[in-house]
Amino acid sequence: MSKVFALIDCNNFYVSCERVFDPSLIDKPVVVLSNNDGCIISRSNEAKLLNIPMGAPLHLYRNIIDANRVKVYSSNYPLYGDMSNRVMTSLMTLNSELEIYSIDEAFLKINKQDNRNIECDISKIRKNILMWTGIPVSIGLGPTKTLAKIANSMAKKSENGIFNLDTEDKQNKILRNINVEDIWGISRRWGSKLRMIGIGNALDLRDASANKIRQYLGVVVQRIVYELRGISCLDLDKILPKKNIMCSRSFGNPVNNKATIKDFITEYAIRATEKVRQQNTRAQGIYIFLQTNRFRKEKQYSSGIMFGLNSPSCDTSIIIKLALRAVDQIYQSGYSYHKAGIMMLDLIPSEIHQQDLFQNTNYSLSDQRMGVIDFLNNKYGSGIITHGKIRQKDKSRWKSKSFYLSPRYTTQWDELPQVS
DNA sequence: TCTGGGGTCCTAGGACCC
DNA sequence: TCTGGGGTCCTAGGACCC
Numbered sequence: 001m002s003k004v005f006a007l008i009d010c011n012n013f014y015v016s017c018e019r020v021f022d023p024s025l026i027d028k029p030v031v032v033l034s035n036n037d038g039c040i041i042s043r044s045n046e047a048k049l050l051n052i053p054m055g056a057p058l059h060l061y062r063n064i065i066d067a068n069r070v071k072v073y074s075s076n077y078p079l080y081g082d083m084s085n086r087v088m089t090s091l092m093t094l095n096s097e098l099e100i101y102s103i104d105e106a107f108l109k110i111n112k113q114d115n116r117n118i119e120c121d122i123s124k125i126r127k128n129i130l131m132w133t134g135i136p137v138s139i140g141l142g143p144t145k146t147l148a149k150i151a152n153s154m155a156k157k158s159e160n161g162i163f164n165l166d167t168e169d170k171q172n173k174i175l176r177n178i179n180v181e182d183i184w185g186i187s188r189r190w191g192s193k194l195r196m197i198g199i200g201n202a203l204d205l206r207d208a209s210a211n212k213i214r215q216y217l218g219v220v221v222q223r224i225v226y227e228l229r230g231i232s233c234l235d236l237d238k239i240l241p242k243k244n245i246m247c248s249r250s251f252g253n254p255v256n257n258k259a260t261i262k263d264f265i266t267e268y269a270i271r272a273t274e275k276v277r278q279q280n281t282r283a284q285g286i287y288i289f290l291q292t293n294r295f296r297k298e299k300q301y302s303s304g305i306m307f308g309l310n311s312p313s314c315d316t317s318i319i320i321k322l323a324l325r326a327v328d329q330i331y332q333s334g335y336s337y338h339k340a341g342i343m344m345l346d347l348i349p350s351e352i353h354q355q356d357l358f359q360n361t362n363y364s365l366s367d368q369r370m371g372v373i374d375f376l377n378n379k380y381g382s383g384i385i386t387h388g389k390i391r392q393k394d395k396s397r398w399k400s401k402s403f404y405l406s407p408r409y410t411t412q413w414d415e416l417p418q419v420s
Numbered sequence: 421t422c423t424g425g426g427g428t429c430c431t432a433g434g435a436c437c438c
Numbered sequence: 439t440c441t442g443g444g445g446t447c448c449t450a451g452g453a454c455c456c
Contacts, residue, residue, distance in 0.1 A: 033424090034424035036424070055423090055424085059421075062422090184454095185454065187453080218431075218453090237428095244428095246425075249425075341425090428454080429452105430454100435449105437447105
């Protein structure tokens with residue numbers, strides 16, 4: 001039985017989430033900003049028509065935004081994450097294999113049966129998602145993931161939000177009009193290298209010699225050639241635990257003292273270990289880094305340090321201790337710091353208990369303690385229980401900026417219980 | 421003044437093993 | 439004097455994705 005890939009993509013996802021809870025935004029130009037209100041990372045169609053590009057720094061487009069009364073929002077990840085879950089749960093009702101590719105995209109692998117009209121089923125699920133969640137989606141269909149991606153870009157322009165790139169006729173016609181650097185997996189560098197040998201669009205790449213492409217750019221691009229021919233090389237990715245987990249932020253204002261850096265690293269370490277526990281893993285090492293602001297004309301410094309752990313851990317207090325020691329080692333005074341972060345490295349499943357030769361690690365006690373903290377934070381809102389090290393004083397001065405934040409419509413608790 | 425925060429995979433080269 | 443060849447693992451760097 002042959003298979004069809006579908007790519008479901010939420011239209012202008014963050015903007016659409018804001019619109020669900022504030023319908024007055026419909027038909028108006030709206031943008032959503034990155035952390036710290038720095039860049040524009042989601043745009044409504046009306047905002048796209050104003051030539052505001054993806055990733056544009058807000059301050060460079062202030063004039064256009066003011067002149068056209070563009071509505072501006074800070075990113076509200078608790079809201080978007082929750083809406084994403086709702087969309088993905090709707091897709092699960094189709095009973096096809098599902099890969100959640102990102103917060104706003106998913107692939108489906110659908111069995112093609114002669115007596116069933118896939119486009120009809122797809123159209124139904126699209127309507128249901130809109131009805132159940134309020135989020136409009138576009139759906140592209142094709143014999144491979146790469147073709148489904150291209151079909152999706154056509155679906156965005158189509159009336160009914162669906163496009164099937166199933167026949168050779170359609171493929172010949174469409175691929176000719178897809179610039180080579182717009183193909184999924186090919187970006188600027190590879191795009192310009194391909195143009196240097198006369199390959200400018202997806203049809204050129206499809207019909208190029210796969211072996212020569214492999215010699216020239218490697219196996220990744222060779223696979224794309226086959227995918228464009230309708231030969232599937234990229235299967236659905238199984239949901240595997242992540243191998244590394246990072247938590248990093250840029251600060252709202254420059255920071256030039258070690259104590260504040262330590263406060264932030266503590267916060268990031270708490271969040272990162274939480275994520276590590278969520279996927280039932282432990283880290284075998286951590287990496288801590290600090291950076292000044294590369295966009296400023298001032299003394300630059302950037303440094304990082306890696307620590308291995310004697311026994312794998314997801315215990316917040318152990319990670320914090322180590323992370324703070326790392327800060328002591330890499331912090332240099334006399335610089336204005338702009339960003340810091342922690343990466344949890346080489347994550348392995350929790351069940352693997354690799355004991356330290358020189359030290360007896362009591363996993364069950366630590367796991368119990370972490371379990372209680374996670375339970376309470378889940379139940380009563382993140383941060384209700386935390387580790388003693390954070391000094392709340394003055395922290396808001398450096399906190400990431402989000403001036404234009406909407407309410408956490410779906411996840412906010414009206415009254416948080418007091419826990420001391 | 422203001423420029424995101426996450427991730428993945430592949431390759432080449434060195435170390436080491438038998 | 440002659441000094442193999444194949445395999446694995448690790449790391450750093452480079453490319454890509456949303």
